[in-house]
Amino acid sequence: MNKLLKLSVFSCLLAVIASCSPETKSEKAVKNYWPNAGVTYEIFIQSFCDANGDGIGDVKGVIEKLDHVSDLGANAIWFMPIMPSPSYHKYDVTDYKAIHPDYGSMDDFKKLIQVAHEKDIKIVIDMIINHTSDEHPWFLESKKGRDNPYRDYYVWAQADTIQDFLDKKTVTLDSDNIRQWHDPGFGKDYYYGFFTGNMPDLNFDNPKVREEIYEIGRFWLEEVGVDGFRLDAAKHIYPDDRAKDNHNFWNEFRAEMEKIKPDVYLVGEVYDMKEVVAPYLTGLPALFNFDFHYTLLNAYAKEDGMMLAKKQHEILDFYHGITENFIDATISSNHDQPRLLNELGEHKDKMKQAIAILMTMPGAPYLYYGEEIGMLGKKPDENIREPFLWDEKGEDVGRATWIVPEYSTDKTVQPLALQKEDPESYYNHYKTVIHLRNTHPALATGSLNLEEQQYPKSVMAYERILPDQNLMIFHNIGGKTVEVSLPEDYSNVIYRLKGASTKGDKLTLPAYSSIILDK
Secondary structure, eight states, X not given: OOHHHHHHHHHHHHHHHHHHOXXXXXXXXXXXXXXXXXXEEEEOHHHHOOSSSSSSOOHHHHHHTHHHHHHHTOOEEEEOOOSOOSSSSOOSOSOTTSOOTTTOOHHHHHHHHHHHHHTTOEEEEEEOOSBOOTTSHHHHHHTTOTTSTTGGGBOEEEGGGSHHHHHXXXXXXXXXXXXXXXXXXXXXXXXXXXXXXXXXXXXXXXXXXXXXXXXXXHIIIIIIOOOEEEETTGGGSSOGGGHHHHHHXXXXXXXXXXXXXXXXXXXXXXXXXXXXXXXXXXXXXEEEEHHHHHHHHHHHHHTOTHHHHHHHHHHHHHHHTTOSOOEEEEBSOOTTSOOHHXXXXXXXXXXXXXXXXXXXXXXXXXXXXXXXXXXXXOSSGGGGSOOOOOSOGGGOTTOOOSSOOSSSOTTTSOOHHHHTTOTTSHHHHHHHHHHHHHHOHHHHHOEEEEOSSOOOTTEEEEEEEETTEEEEEEEEOSSSOEEXXXXXXXXXXXXXXXXXXXXXXXXXXXXXXXXXXXX
């Protein structure tokens, strides 16, 4: 069968399914649960879509591909840094009120927001306020001397007052960064930069700095029209021994932003255990759940089905002890971790099941661009952020070329255009499970109930419950088939993955299979 005939047959098959299945996507059936439980799609613009042919992804390229986000079923986009910066990743900002020229103009970005909003897609941007670039005008002024008006915008100390720190090598998150105090070349005064020397920390004890930050937030909400911010390094506004100052700052930041936009969305990066993370919820109502990612991987490694379900239940209970109004931003991957498919040993069945787990668990899930086509990538970070493959190489006019990919190449990753026509592709699987979540309220907003019944070790079992809908979910994350008793009253199969089946009072779960039942 030639390629055109195959595509025609597949298209007809999809049309027949769409006309017959009660679970097929319709405008009325799909509900937007964002921000509390909706799906957010993370984009690194540099690698997403290149509209002008210079090799670098840009804002106009994103506009061209907004239908991809809609078709996938996502409700919002989080953009990694978009502001001017000397680095490819742009986490060291030189101008907080502009778009990086490689990405386009502010008018381009406003147009993107307009078109996205017309498609019911919200826009969240990365806000990097823990530090600036060492090329930011504030820091260039700050370096000029102790009497400069911008000196106190940063954290400076004389060498003799921090000698103990200078004598001791302190390893931080970056193994190459052995010092947090950095010498600008004077030999007497040092400045503090938690991450690297080219990212000097701002001094939030200075009221002028806090007001500068609030004004930046107002600009993006009022003048540009974004819907919210992802707050980078939220734990590091103040040092770890000043955690209460951190919490108070974010409470103040939230209050200032809500004066401008009462429903502003704020999601924070606080990478730590739940006891450290939870107190931030009053200022940052959404926080990334890094435990979800790492526990998922650990559960697969140990074939321990209930490990993740129990961890998630424990975290949610703990958060409810702080506040009832929080958003659990769940992730299975992001721009800082190796690609999920690499973490799962390039195991296709695990990869498909992992997204089924993410989409059937409580929370507001985030998807990292390219995961939906099985992109690959390992450290260093550049190779986790390689260009998206839209089409076969000769046809892919939008593919970015700023980096030569090492992992996500035409030999290792099937491009989106081909995956759209393959019913067994990652892309069509992602669409299916996201649609399932968007059309079954209990999967989005239902409570999480863990079964008291004991199942084989590799089985993950839980209920998602609303007053008018009860769903029972099983995942076998092990490599062998298991059989369990079918829960009482749960007889209707609404979704199955990889051959999960029911017969009589028994449920058969092949390796890496999943099933969702309702009453």
